[in-house]
Amino acid sequence: MMFLEAMAAVLLGCFAGIFTGLIPGVHINLVSLLLVSSSGYLLGFTQPIILGIFIVSMAVTHTFLDSVPSIFLGAPDADTALSVLPGHRLLLEGKGYEAVKLTVIGSLLSLLLVIAIIPFSLSFVPFLYIHIQPYIGWILIIVSAFMIIKETGWDKRFWGFFVFVISGVLGLLVLTWPNLNQPLFPLLSGLFGLSTLLISLKDNVEIPKQFITESISIPKWKSTRAILGATVTGSVTGLLPGLGSAQAAIIAMQFVGKLGMYAFLVLIGGINTVNFVFSLVAFYTLEKARNGAVVAMQEILKSIDMNGLVMFLGASLIAGGIATLLTLYISKLFSQWITKIKYKQLVSGVAIFITLLVFYFSSWYGLLILVTSTAVGMIPALLGVKRSLAMGCLILPVILFFML
């Protein structure tokens, strides 16, 4: 009976993950909060662990599927923001499906690797946590400085620094804005989504016919480095407070060396999934929640024992397998559908859709943030500096959180 309930929870979780993954702005935190608020009623029918399995399955599915709107529509969430640019480039080469497939490969292989290393990591997680946490602020300062210095020439270094700081100030303002729902949605959609789309509109690009091909191959050493990088940085950041997939990606980019566009997508996909799965280890070993979904699980379960952790890892594997098939299928549908619409119409449609969602979630203030962050997001593209420096919007607040 328990097994059947668990399986039903996994399938329902995957189903919910399709919606949260595909619809920009609808995050798993939102569904998790709804679940917590209705848990009093739901626990009349089932056990807390089953609700936990639902949340885990939804979150894992979400980490696979959220690359689809990010790559096809340029509408990312915080975890996939850095995949917009390489994803969009591949989309313009008719390889949107392959771009999504690369993130799926990263997600699935990193999921398997992280689950394989979790049994060995349980004993040293508390040690690692205590010894790394005091230095997170410094690590991020060094990584950010390194990213800026790597720009070629003092002119670009200056503008890189400017983009990092202005995005950071914007992030600080938005994240401390009182009574603002979903603050990250307008911020990241503007910085990485709308700005990319508007610039491609200026360049008068057309989305070419999309091909469901298997033309991309990555050298084994590159994909191995991407998977290892994703597993290590995703795990460490899943353990520590204030850090998510975006920060993990920035850190990983400095350590794994030049990966190229294809392996970079593998890295982003992997980090996104590992970051969530390893936050379950933080929940088990440290009894601490590192993301909204685990906060909801903590509300319902308080803590988990080894059986609970194994149950959640089992649910992650099932959800990962199902999400792989779902994401490949859905991205094929997107590939067929996206060329039937003229690019200008598509960009206008997505811009209107994002604007309406921002207004729905965050009202007039959200629109103000969207306009501002879109303008800031266009600066790196127009000045030829790295778009990832706009991640200062999340990194600077985290640095200040740890240093002050």
Added chain:
Amino acid sequence: MKESLLVKLALITSLAGILMLFLISGHIGVEEKPLDKISVENLEDYVKVNGMVTNVIDTDNVAILKITQPRDIDVVVFKNGPLNISKGANVEIIGKVDEYKNKAEIIAELIRVT
């Protein structure tokens, strides 16, 4: 990586997960606790208890059942409809441990007459 290999890997991953769930699900459940082991130290824990109903206070929205094992504990039930449990019934209750006047009580989430 070819799509066919990715699909095979996804299927194997799912099957491994199903096997894990199947093996572990027999060991999972809310822990059944004797009433004398439940105290305010278990605050917020989910527990399963069995016992006989020795008193029922029934109001419009809330009912308080006294469960005896022989040690007793109050079980608070927030009602959605009429409560068809009377004195002398043997019940199994799953709920969260709460504290009232320095004493542990259970906020019921599932009640079954056994």
